[in-house]
Amino acid sequence: MLENNDWAFEASGLAVKKRGRTLLSVDALQLPARKVSAIIGANGAGKTTLLRALAGFVPAGGAVRFFGGQPCASGRGFAWVGQHEGADSPMTVHDYVALGRRPRLGWFGVPGGEDRQAVEHALLTMEVAHLADSRMAALSGGERQRTAVARALAQGTPAVFLDEPTNHLDLRHQHLLMRTLSRLAHEGRSIVTVLHDLALAANYADHLVLMKDGEVLASGSPETVLCAGRLLAAYRWPIKPCRDAEGRWRFDAMGTAWQHAA
Numbered sequence: 001m002l003e004n005n006d007w008a009f010e011a012s013g014l015a016v017k018k019r020g021r022t023l024l025s026v027d028a029l030q031l032p033a034r035k036v037s038a039i040i041g042a043n044g045a046g047k048t049t050l051l052r053a054l055a056g057f058v059p060a061g062g063a064v065r066f067f068g069g070q071p072c073a074s075g076r077g078f079a080w081v082g083q084h085e086g087a088d089s090p091m092t093v094h095d096y097v098a099l100g101r102r103p104r105l106g107w108f109g110v111p112g113g114e115d116r117q118a119v120e121h122a123l124l125t126m127e128v129a130h131l132a133d134s135r136m137a138a139l140s141g142g143e144r145q146r147t148a149v150a151r152a153l154a155q156g157t158p159a160v161f162l163d164e165p166t167n168h169l170d171l172r173h174q175h176l177l178m179r180t181l182s183r184l185a186h187e188g189r190s191i192v193t194v195l196h197d198l199a200l201a202a203n204y205a206d207h208l209v210l211m212k213d214g215e216v217l218a219s220g221s222p223e224t225v226l227c228a229g230r231l232l233a234a235y236r237w238p239i240k241p242c243r244d245a246e247g248r249w250r251f252d253a254m255g256t257a258w259q260h261a262a
């Protein structure tokens, strides 16, 4: 069992309502520190709403404790990678990633050697260093997505939130990103990411949160969360989870599709 101070986020009575409709209702949720947590579930299940509520980006009832205290709204406590980041930015890739250092420097601070090193390291890690002088608007979707993650890496915060970060990424970059997130967790960062790909979530995340209709259907290790019954309830589609000889998770969702096609 984890000790209390090993929770990065502890939410209680978390509720988000819009125009009388409840979008999120979470009695209690704990996400481990220094681990990768993945929020999974069907379209409209409330994954992004949960992520935004944890980060304090939407008005929500209830409370969220960040390492036992309050979430740090200044941007120094966590980095955020949303969907479609930087699409309208006139900046170059380098300057966009360097923006990640601003919360540490303040508006009038001058970047030092450590800041330049953090930016270079983030550009190399996300394989966008060769694009450093390109304009954000001129990048492909995947390149822009990797640059947005690089900015979050440069921030060097204790926690990182990511909303569907593997969108637009080819297979190689999906796996490179997930390996980077695992490494960050080993180095002491707490990662919370929304993911659609069950295999990426199950094989790389330490903790899963399965959402359905704005509620948490299950939360815990992949072994405790992933079973055919719960996946059927969450996705309204038969999905068979299994482990291969190396212990890797695989998901078979083709059974019914083939029957329909026949």
Ligand SMILES: Nc1ncnc2c1ncn2[C@@H]1O[C@H](COP(=O)(O)OP(=O)(O)OP(=O)(O)O)[C@@H](O)[C@H]1O
Binding pocket: 018, 023, 041, 042, 043, 044, 045, 046, 047, 048, 049, 050
């Ligand atoms: N600003 C808003 N006003 C009203 N309803 C909203 C708003 N934002 C989200 N919703 C609704 O809340 C529900 C949950 O949305 P959310 O974006 O959290 O789902 P999701 O699980 O991230 O979905 P997806 O996988 O499609 O990205 C959806 O039914 C959505 O239509």
